[in-house]
Amino acid sequence: MTIRLYDTSARQIRDFVPLVPGCVSIYLCGATVQSAPHIGHIRSGLNFDIMRRWFAYRGYDVTFVRNVTDIDDKIIAKAADQGRPWWAIGYENERAFTAGYQALGCLPPTYEPRATGHITEMVEMMRGLIERGHAYAADGNVYFDVRSFPGYLELSNQDIDDLRQPSGDNETGKRDPRDFAMWKAERPGEPSWETPWGPGRPGWHLECSAMAHKYLGSAFDIHGGGLDLVFPHHENEIAQARAFGDDFASYWVHNAWVTMSGEKMSKSLGNSVLVSEMVRNWRPIVLRYYLGTPHYRSMIEYSEEALREAESAFARIEGFVQRVTEKAGKAVAPAAEVPPAFAEAMDDDLGVPQALAIIHTTVRQGNSALAADDKEEAVARLAEVRAMLGVLGLDPLDPHWAGEADRGEDLHGVVDTLVGLVLQQRESARARKDWATADAIRDQLNQSGLAVEDGPDGPRWTLAPR
Secondary structure, eight states, X not given: OOOXXXXXXXXXXXXXXXXXXXXXXXXXXXXXXXXOOBHHHHHHHHHHHHHHHHHHHTTOEEEEEEEEEOOSHHHHHHHHHHTSOHHHHHHHHHHHHHHHHHHTTOOOOSBOOBGGXXXXXXXXXXXXXXXXXXXEEETTEEEEOGGGOTTTTTTTTOOGGGOOOOOOTTOOSOSSTTOEEEEEEOOTTSOOBOOTTOSEEEOHHHXXXXXXXXXXXXXXXXXXXXXXXXXXXXXXXXXXXXXXTOOEEEEEEEEOOEEETTEEOOTTTTOOOBHHHHHHHSOHHHHHHHHHSSOTTSOEEOOHHHHHHHHHHHHHHHHHHHHHHHHHTSOOOOOSXXXXXXXXXXXXXXXXXXXXXXXXXXXXXXHHHHHTTOHHHHHHHHHHHHHHHHHHTOOTTSHHHHHHHHTTHHHHHHHHHHHHHHHHHHHHHHHTTOHHHHHHHHHHHHHTTEEEEEETTEEEEEEOOO
């Protein structure tokens, strides 16, 4: 058994070899909390949640760190526009991100550090970099000297002479316009912290290098994030950490974007779809299926049609789970192991689309067993399906998703009674061979959003995919 991952720094799929046998350490660039999350933001957390679950299934002890950037230019600008404290903006949106992750079934991280809670670690790193000749202070700012680090831009495969970085409004005293700010000098009305080089606040890149060092040490296994972070954020993280003396990450894994009309989903472009809005219109487990089942390195083009297709596909899986559970008269426990073909797909750079094909094949086999009234075979297939769905965080019988069903439990009982009366009328029509009336009743129920399925034990209804 060998898990293989696409390493951005190597530009190829590599066998995963942990630094500590049986353990895996993951640092994921998390939310910058200037606004509520859209589905593109949550996709990253969801992709790495699946990675984490697969490592855990394979027997690894996983340490998963996902940071929160709670201070940056956008947060400060939004606070000024709204006349509110910067920390209120950050905390409000941090809670929105947490709610989004929870709604879509992401496991909580081992540690979730905030940038503002680690100023001391940032100061220590800047001091070490200045002492080693990789950074310098100027006008209250602290800059990283990019030409002092020979490996700069290897991750993004760029040439430093082709690189142009415009200076910020307050970034004075740079030796080279491509040098980047690790610390920004204090501005009137902005939050600041004291340092040996004057009051100010962190640069975006410094926080992750400092927090990864604190929680995972000088070397760890996997650094993750969205594809848009390769440059400048991750490139600058590497420069700071390695110039400081850390080995830093062994593997760099990046997920692709959610796009709309070919453009990356972004609040600034006005094309974002907020998670809070989506969960009011779609079941969260369906959203997880939609965002989590494409390959993590593939772009997802958002559309209502694609969501409806995902809803229909998941309904086929969920319907099978419900039918066999009813047939067995009790919940069927997940199998101890997933099928070998599923494991092979997941080991190969988290091949979720191929793994999902195994799930659908197993569902078809289980449905065939149900049709043949082979209860034992159907139960065996359900055990496999639940094991595979569990790895993907999509098992509808998992306690996390139980609340989703419980919210409508009382209403479901009322609807079940009323629909039962209508189905009795349909059965009476079928008994007297009045097929036109029976079909009309079924069609009316379908138009109302209810699907009717005839089986050996009589008709049953479910909510039809929209």
